[in-house]
Amino acid sequence: MDDRLLAPEAVRLDEHAANRDDAIRRCGGVLVEIGAVDPAYVTAMLDREQSISTYVGAGVAIPHGTTAGKAAIRRDALAVVRFPAGVDWGGNHVTTCVAIAAQGDGHIELLADLAELLLDPERARALHEAADPDDVRRLLLSSAPN
Amino acid sequence: MTTINGAAVRKVVIACDAGMGSSAMLAGQLRRQLGKHSVAVEHTPVDTIPADADVVICHQGLAERARISAPDTIIVPIQVFIGDPAVTRVVKAVQTGGDLDG
Numbered sequence: 001m002d003d004r005l006l007a008p009e010a011v012r013l014d015e016h017a018a019n020r021d022d023a024i025r026r027c028g029g030v031l032v033e034i035g036a037v038d039p040a041y042v043t044a045m046l047d048r049e050q051s052i053s054t055y056v057g058a059g060v061a062i063p064h065g066t067t068a069g070k071a072a073i074r075r076d077a078l079a080v081v082r083f084p085a086g087v088d089w090g091g092n093h094v095t096t097c098v099a100i101a102a103q104g105d106g107h108i109e110l111l112a113d114l115a116e117l118l119l120d121p122e123r124a125r126a127l128h129e130a131a132d133p134d135d136v137r138r139l140l141l142s143s144a145p146n
Numbered sequence: 147m148t149t150i151n152g153a154a155v156r157k158v159v160i161a162c163d164a165g166m167g168s169s170a171m172l173a174g175q176l177r178r179q180l181g182k183h184s185v186a187v188e189h190t191p192v193d194t195i196p197a198d199a200d201v202v203i204c205h206q207g208l209a210e211r212a213r214i215s216a217p218d219t220i221i222v223p224i225q226v227f228i229g230d231p232a233v234t235r236v237v238k239a240v241q242t243g244g245d246l247d248g
Binding site: 048051052054056057058062063064065066067069070100101102103105107108109111112113114115116118119 | 167171173174191228
């Protein structure tokens with residue numbers, strides 16, 4: 001599996017957030033912790049969310065930065081951050097975030113896989129309920145190039 | 147209002163702001179669905195839509211900027227990035243040669 005695009009330490013299964021901005025800060029914080037972005041990127045993620053929601057359906061949001069925020073990206077990476085108690089995302093209930101930092105297109109296959117996964121209720125449930133970070137990575141990296 | 151026949155579509159552009167999130171997700175999905183029909187799928191910032199785009203798909207919040215950026219191109223606004231009926235119509239038009247308005 002692709003350890004750089006979605007690293008084991010970038011999968012967090014039991015996080016808590018008081019609201020949407022708090023959840024985005026947590027997501028951005030994970031991208032900072034794994035060395036993918038500078039802290040300025042988190043502000044860009046909050047800005048992006050203000051313009052158009054990154055909610056994509058089935059309890060999943062994909063927070064990411066703006067064009068201007070791309071300068072704060074050190075390397076392309078994703079993080080999966082789950083909030084079991086749920087977060088109100090502009091009227092939608094979100095329990096899983098797939099946070100994105102990308103200057104290139106290497107993550108597009110993974111996102112296309114995510115979209116197909118979310119259209120399948122059984123696999124979507126597996127993403128929300130998987131107890132092991134490696135299971136989450138397997139669900140998302142099934143057809144990504146290694 | 148502009149119209150194009152699905153069989154004449156050669157390039158679909160997903161227009162967005164940063165281009166790394168939902169538009170990239172939709173571009174990945176459409177590439178899989180339209181690739182076998184010789185249709186190129188790109189995602190670009192809404193202010194730099196390429197001149198050879200036949201159809202532009204974007205979030206409804208960006209539709210006005212897309213119309214200014216690409217005044218003679220079919221603009222298809224969508225509300226959701228997974229399973230939006232407007233995207234299904236584009237795919238169907240390409241697959242079966244139906245007309246698209248926008």
